[in-house]
Amino acid sequence: MRTSPSPRRKMISVAAVSAALFTAATATVATAQEAAAPKAAAVPTAQTEAAPGVTAERLIVGYKSGATEAKSNKAAEADATAKGKEAGEDVDFQRRLGTGAALVDLGADATRADVADVVAEYKADPQVAYVVPDRLNKPQADPNDTEYAKQWDLFEATAGMNVPGAWSTATGSGVTVAVIDTGYVAHTDLAANIVAGYDFISDTAVSVDGDGRDSNPADPGDYYAANECGSGIPASNSSWHGTHVAGTIAAVTNNSKGIAGIAYGAKISPLRVLGKCGGYDSDIIDAITWASGGTVSGVPANANVAKVINMSLGGDGACTSATQSAITAAVNRGTTIAVAAGNDNDNVANHSPGNCNNVISVAATNRTGAKASYSNYGSLVDISAPGGQTSTGTANGILSTLNSGTKTPSTENYAYYQGTSMATPHIAGLAALLKSANSSLTPAQIESAIKTNARALPGACSGGCGAGLADAAKTVAAVSGGGTTTGTTYSSTSAVAIPDNSSAIESAITVSGRTGNAPSALKVAVDITHTYRGDLVISLVAPDGTVYALKSASSSDSADNVNTTYTVDASSETANGTWKLRVQDTAAQDTGTLNSWKLTF
Numbered sequence: 356m357r358t359s360p361s362p363r364r365k366m367i368s369v370a371a372v373s374a375a376l377f378t379a380a381t382a383t384v385a386t387a388q389e390a391a392a393p394k395a396a397a398v399p400t401a402q403t404e405a406a407p408g409v410t411a412e413r414l415i416v417g418y419k420s421g422a423t424e425a426k427s428n429k430a431a432e433a434d435a436t437a438k439g440k441e442a443g444e445d446v447d448f449q450r451r452l453g454t455g456a457a458l459v460d461l462g463a464d465a466t467r468a469d470v471a472d473v474v475a476e477y478k479a480d481p482q483v484a485y486v487v488p489d490r491l492n493k494p495q496a497d498p499n500d501t502e503y504a505k506q507w508d509l510f511e512a513t514a515g516m517n518v519p520g521a522w523s524t525a526t527g528s529g530v531t532v533a534v535i536d537t538g539y540v541a542h543t544d545l546a547a548n549i550v551a552g553y554d555f556i557s558d559t560a561v562s563v564d565g566d567g568r569d570s571n572p573a574d575p576g577d578y579y580a581a582n583e584c585g586s587g588i589p590a591s592n593s594s595w596h597g598t599h600v601a602g603t604i605a606a607v608t609n610n611s612k613g614i615a616g617i618a619y620g621a622k623i624s625p626l627r628v629l630g631k632c633g634g635y636d637s638d639i640i641d642a643i644t645w646a647s648g649g650t651v652s653g654v655p656a657n658a659n660v661a662k663v664i665n666m667s668l669g670g671d672g673a674c675t676s677a678t679q680s681a682i683t684a685a686v687n688r689g690t691t692i693a694v695a696a697g698n699d700n701d702n703v704a705n706h707s708p709g710n711c712n713n714v715i716s717v718a719a720t721n722r723t724g725a726k727a728s729y730s731n732y733g734s735l736v737d738i739s740a741p742g743g744q745t746s747t748g749t750a751n752g753i754l755s756t757l758n759s760g761t762k763t764p765s766t767e768n769y770a771y772y773q774g775t776s777m778a779t780p781h782i783a784g785l786a787a788l789l790k791s792a793n794s795s796l797t798p799a800q801i802e803s804a805i806k807t808n809a810r811a812l813p814g815a816c817s818g819g820c821g822a823g824l825a826d827a828a829k830t831v832a833a834v835s836g837g838g839t840t841t842g843t844t845y846s847s848t849s850a851v852a853i854p855d856n857s858s859a860i861e862s863a864i865t866v867s868g869r870t871g872n873a874p875s876a877l878k879v880a881v882d883i884t885h886t887y888r889g890d891l892v893i894s895l896v897a898p899d900g901t902v903y904a905l906k907s908a909s910s911s912d913s914a915d916n917v918n919t920t921y922t923v924d925a926s927s928e929t930a931n932g933t934w935k936l937r938v939q940d941t942a943a944q945d946t947g948t949l950n951s952w953k954l955t956f
Contacts, residue, residue, distance in 0.1 A: 412489070414470075415458055500609065503615050524792055530621045538554065538574035548623055554626075643692070665779055667779045700728065717738055720812065720824060721747065726815065728744060728746070753773065786805070810826050847863065864933070866930055877923045
């Protein structure tokens with residue numbers, strides 16, 4: 356509803372900000388508050404913070420249009436005082452925002468519990484439309500890493516993984532990622548995020564470092580001469596493969612050099628299993644076990660247990676019982692495992708460990724969002740991620756940390772590589788972001804969240820590329836309270852225009868093959884573009900015609916768009932049948948589109 360021709364945007368004040376500001380987070384929180392929780396309900400941490408880990412000092416309170424406090428500063432001030440008294444805190448009315456909402460101050464000494472008490476008081480008031488923290492916004496500038504502009508895989512709209520949009524919520528802090536690979540060659544754009552690892556190569560012919568297993572995972576180089584690794588196999592320079600993978604996951608970011616890592620707040624534990632001509636299953640199995648907190652004879656206990664493992668490696672054949680046993684045990688210990696599907700342009704069913712159970716098997720896409728020409732495919736692929744394709748131009752590969760040495764280490768540098776080896780660390784990095792955002796997530800929930808919140812592959816894929824192209828921002832938002840994380844999902848991606856101030860539109864999803872009733876916590880994910888979401892009334896219509904209200908109209912909610920997930924107790928409804936999302940614009944001058952919606956059982 357437009358009350359004047361002037362622009363309607365929230366006024367956000369942050370000192371010395373010279374770039375555009377993040378606003379999406381504020382809008383999301385406002386949406387989440389539309390269905391006020393009972394006073395006794397726990398207040399989520401996100402509703403008490405100005406930024407992750409920073410307790411809010413102010414709250415923005417939107418009153419319903421009929422409330423006296425919506426128009427009278429004196430009434431809003433009295434209400435703030437009364438709410439503070441009930442919560443045992445000093446709450447002061449500060450000013451009226453341009454949207455009509457009230458800004459109230461709790462003081463710099465308020466704890467998270469103090470803020471939660473005040474939020475609960477406001478949420479319990481039927482005259483309050485929403486209460487959200489006055490969030491601390493940051494410039495929406497790109498990281499200052501000098502090579503960031505070349506990392507199309509992180510940010511490009513067509514085939515990037517939408518990583519920057521996740522960073523305001525999670526950076527991977529508190530999570531260790533084990534990179535089971537060639538080890539680590541020193542690089543100043545990684546060093547601050549490297550923690551102790553281990554060299555698991557027991558065969559000195561493979562290790563080429565003069566000894567067997569030890570606590571030094573340094574990569575001495577994996578070069579080999581022609582025919583040294585088999586008849587007809589040409590010579591190869593050292594790859595520094597593990598260092599390239601590690602940089603994609605957790606290169607130090609905003610350090611005015613090099614590249615940005617996807618989970619730049621995470622730590623990398625390098626585990627060396629690949630040397631000259633490759634590496635053996637036995638060493639890889641021990642590395643998986645040790646990385647996830649298991650015991651390996653002769654190896655000291657792991658002080659840096661990993662909640663995520665990256666394995667950008669593989670071979671031919673079925674997944675062996677030995678490898679599967681190690682993977683299953685690691686997952687049971689709570690570690691998520693991302694594995695490359697392979698680079699044979701073949702069905703991943705023929706290549707291990709990408710065909711093992713309980714892993715996230717990753718296919719590679721190119722810069723147009725199509726399956727990369729080399730990538731494996733098939734029904735066992737779980738997800739796709741940018742892997743690059745240098746045949747269409749070097750800059751269309753994945754840029755990451757490397758070393759210039761052709762045999763032994765020389766100077767550090769950066770280089771473009773391509774492969775499912777490059778796609779996999781994108782998913783390992785995303786898994787670290789998710790675990791950082793929600794530490795209670797299980798490996799199964801992380802995999803489900805990544806797949807459920809993927810977007811359709813922008814380009815072609817013949818043979819199966821999993822759930823689509825991973826979307827970091829959307830997935831992190833989901834596990835942080837803004838979307839779905841588990842269950843079987845049914846979707847409608849057919850866009851429907853929402854006419855201005857007119858009758859309701861409906862979009863249908865047919866659910867079949869289920870037994871019994873719908874769950875008591877049916878998730879309804881809604882993606883609507885609209886220039887004044889307060890105009891919208893949104894409902895879920897069950898197969899028998901029962902209407903469940905999801906969102907009411909609110910003249911004080913001036914933000915754009917609805918991109919959130921509602922929870923409905925649909926336990927009295929038969930699961931199978933045609934479900935409908937009904938959307939109506941109830942006021943003039945603003946229009947929008949229902950882009951998509953999902954039901955997760």
